[in-house]
Amino acid sequence: MSPSPKRTKANPVTVLVVGAVREEMYDNLNSYPFKIYASFCLTHPSLATVVAVCESNAKRQSNFALRHKIEPKNVLSDYKQITKGLAQCAVVSTLDQSHADIVVHLASLGYHILCEKPWPFMRQAVLKAGVLFACGHVLRYSPYTRALQSVLRSGEIGDIINVVHVEPVQFRMVPFCPSFVRGNWRNEAETSFSLMTKCAKRVSSFGSLTHFKxxxxxxxxxxxxxxxxxxxxxxxxxxxxxxxxxxxxxxxxxxxxxxxxACVYEIPDNDVCDHQVTASLTMVAFTESVCQRATRIHGTKGEIIGDMSTFTVFDFGSKVKRTVDPAKTDVDGDGDSGLMHAFIRAVATGDQSLLGCDVNDVFESHRLVFAAEEARLKGTVVSL
Structure with missing residues (x-):
């Protein structure tokens, strides 16, 4: 893969936006749109600029083109009208069901792509074309998550034994009722499913003796x-x-x-599990808090407990606990902004590693989620 030209103020990465829906959900550029992919280009013009848009809705298309000062020849209404060379990369922000066809088309034209769901033939198209691929997993790029990754990769808490994560969506406000009950994601057959349902009618237990041997x-x-x-x-x-x-x-x-x-690693008849359930994710709509996630990660040398703003690291050996506040040291902003920073850097240099994962990694993570949904629907355990 040949690297893109070096980015300067006169030579920012050029972006094609397919689907202006998210931009038009918000009118105030002083708040939320700073977090939205295309608006990143307005707030960071030396890094990236939107030069083309493809949007079927005439009003959204017109407003978007005006906002980003896009030349009329680069304002399109159907993704099939997209040709080579309109931009260096493309951001796909249409609804889920249209992602696959659009990504396959863009990959065949050589565009580096930021999208959501990497279905198998999307992955094949990206790999065949040799283009960069970024997934809209914005939490991966949030200051909180990046700080967590740094601690975990350092080995400070040893081998990870157990992970507990709670995703409180909130029952009434954005996004659950407006999106998953009344909105575009209300029907699984038309879009994709939600992991909201974690009912107590079925119980499964997984465990092993992992460390004390x-x-x-x-x-x-x-x-x-x-x-x-x-x-x-x-x-x-x-x-x-x-x-x-x-x-x-x-x-x-x-x-x-x-x-x-006796040494805990030298007891021959010990066969009791030292952990049960390696990782658990709970997504729930019935909460007062909105996306105030809770994290607990237990390792063989220590543990991490966090609330999506800060987290503590406790060392079992030294008995020392320290607090990490990612907001004080991170310069890339929240998850949306962090993702765009990483994607634009990757496009500018031709370096997929700057995204921290590739299309295969993202596909495998989605494969795990689909297996979880299959297990829910069938009432069984799915092995990968």
Whole structure:
């Protein structure tokens, strides 16, 4: 893939917008449209500029073209009218059911694409054309999520054992009732499904012994079978010496002769699960809060607890808890803005890695969600 020209103030990335629906949902450019993909170009003109639009609704088309000062020859009403070279990349913001045909067409013309759902033949078209692909998973690019990723990749909390995420959509306001009950996404057959339904009539349990076994024993611990003989007992979060002696629950002789001093990684008859349910996602409409997500990530060395604004990191070994406030250090803004920053950088350099994932990664994440919906509808467990 050849890189795009270097971006300068006189040479921003050029953008084709297919579907002006989201732009026209809001009139005040001083608020929400700053978060919308095309409006990103108005607020960051040195980075990107909209040079073409394809929109079937005449009023939206006219308003959008005027707002972005688009030449009449680049104002189209049908995606089949789109030809090569109108722009370097395309943002597809039409309804879900039209994404596939539009993306396949755009990919065949060589456009780098920002869209939503990568259906199998969309993925095939993107891979065949060798173009960049970004998915509208805006939370991936939010300051909160980027900060979480940084901590997790650092290994600070060890191997991830359990993830609990709650997605409160809110029962009355945007987006649940206006979108999923009364609006464009009210019918699964016409658009796509919602993971709202997590009913308690069916229960499933998954678990295993993941960490407390010999294969997970730190190399630094060597052959020590007892915490009293271990060279890392002072830093091991599971050390019997720090757990029992400092709390005066047991004396040294008990640790030496009994089972309570044994290394947690060296107990041959231990077969009890150390976690059950590796990850859970709850999406619920019946909440007062609007998208105030809750996160709990449990690792072998520590845990993270957050509320989508800040999160704490607790280290099991040092017993130190610190608070991370992503808003104080992140420069790319919220998720929508963060996604556009990443997409425009990727297009400008021809580097898919700047998006943090590719069309295959995105497809696999959607495949997981479809499996979850299949499990709900069939009342069964689906293996991938």
């Amino acid at each position: 010999k294969s997970q024993k730190p190399k630094e611990a060597g052959d020590a079978k007892n915490c009293l003989d271990c060279s890392i007992s002072s830093s091991c979060p599971y050390s019997a010496t720090s757990l029992y002696i400092t709390q005066a629950h047991l004396v040294v002789s008990k640790l030496r002769d009994g089972q309570y001093g």
